[in-house]
Amino acid sequence: MSTTSIAPSRSFWSGTADPSELAHWREVAEGVAGQLGRDALERDRRGEDPTVELELLRDSGLVNLLDPVEFGGGGGHWESAFLAVRILSRTDASVAQVLAYHYINSSNIGFAAAPEQQAEWHRRTVEGRWVWGDSVNPVDPELVLTADGDGYRLDGLKRFSTGASAGDIVLAAGLVKGGDRDGQVLFVALDHDRDGIAYLGDWDALGQRLSASGSVRFTGVAVGEEDVVGALGEEPFSTLITPGIQLAFGNLYLGIAEGALARGAELVRARPNAWFLSAAERYRDDPFVQRVIGEFASRIAAVEALADRIGRRFDEVVDLGATVTAQARGELEIEIAKLKVVATEVGLEVAGRIFEVTGSSSAKTAVGLDLFWRNVRTHSLHDPVDYKKLEVGAWVLNGELQPISLYT
Structure with a gap:
């Protein structure tokens, strides 16, 4: 790997998101997620490129969330961007993935471009409302x-x-x-x-x-x-792009789990009668159903807390610019690996087991409850989560950080 990339003395992503910023982008993302959720299943079945959906992201401002205000961007922080990915994943994880990769791909303006070239890249990106794909x-x-x-x-x-x-x-x-x-x-x-x-x-x-x-x-x-x-470089600041995409993955899986639970709860509430052996009259009052839903909600809440904490920490490290040390970068990567582990496992468990409480009718293709499991099962294979567990274990036991790569 080359060492020729130039890190700015200080990142243009400065500081961290305040409550008003997070509230704004939460509202924007929830509005987009609501629109995407109306026909997510039908669009999934067609399997077409999401060109129409990307226009929705452009119009909402989500595409330019991370671009500086002086160039017409949203001036937002990474914590807001990761939150937006999570929220969109609740209804359409495919479009959320494209948005997540766009954030990472376009962030090479900050992580890899020379400081004197960044303004022009930002200007062109914002004016063109570009969505950055990758190869x-x-x-x-x-x-x-x-x-x-x-x-x-x-x-x-x-x-x-x-x-x-x-x-x-x-x-x-x-x-x-x-x-x-x-x-x-x-x-x-x-x-x-x-x-x-x-x-x-x-x-x-x-x-x-x-x-x-x-x-x-x-x-x-x-x-x-x-x-x-x-x-492509090896100095710590420019290589934050890899922990960044892994943090986006964690939020993607978390959002899918949240979406699966929300959809499952809707189906449970819609069922009128409890199982004939149950002492409850309404299905939603069955203690076994409540136990599973309570278990899922609790585990999701724990992952949410971890994701929020690390999202804030990512902004704090990015703010350091060229003063980011290999140690600080490595410790951040370990925290993100922890999120990747638990978000993967909770996402797969909730999306797979939600059927246990929604009943046999929820397995109909018209219901589309399988969409959540298919999405998290597919993307969580991006890179083996077992290696994330090893990274965490090597750090806890021996204080070892993994060599920098496009996966660590």
Whole structure:
């Protein structure tokens, strides 16, 4: 990994969110989630790219939540962004995933771009209301940026390119061959319709069907220096992008659990009669039903508290800019790994076991209760949660931090 990225002396994401900011973005996200929830199941079945849904995100201001106010952005903090992802996940985890990846992809402006280039990237992003997809998947073969005159030619194939086919910008990471930057990995931001980019439309997963996560093929794509956002680096500030995406995942799974519980509670309340062996008259008064719902609500509340705490901590660390130490970055990554573990397990448990109290009729395809489980089961396979448990255990037992990678 290159060490050429330049961290600003202080991040433009300064301080932390105050109650009024969080209340504002909560209200905005809840409004969008309500609209998405009206036909989430029908759209999931169609499995089309979420182009219409992304327009809703643009109009709401969520797309530019993290961009500075001076460029027309929302001037929000990461805690607000993660909260928005969580809230959208309650009704449409696919669109929430695209938004989460957009936040991370576009944040390379702050984490990877040179300070003197950031203003122009922000201006263009806000004016264009760009949604940033990506083609970065680190477990695929590398894309190659071959030096060509004053620029490069990009070639290769990347799977799992979330948001790329539906968004405005494709963020790609390519290994430079030749020229002055030979051996570096560069992040380049390419407009959706650039010649040589082909969206293969091969995303056919069990869940997250509207996340636009198909493969992208690059064939001789012209890349100029003006398209280069920055280089992949190892200094602590720029590598906060990886704990950031893992924190977004934790909120995604938490939101799915919240949505599954809310939908399950609706179904329980709608059932008139208790099981014939129950001493209760109404189904909702059955002690076994109440026990399961109470268990789920309690576990979700615990994960919410952890997610909120770490969301605030992420802003505090980002605020440090170039003064972020490897130790502070590593300790933050461990806290986020803890959230990833419990959010994954609670998400899977609630989305899978909610059927125990909603009854056999809730298994009908028309009800769509399976959407929550399919979504969390699919995305939680992104990277093995067992390795997050090992990271936490190695820290607790031996004070060991994991080597920096695009997964840690």
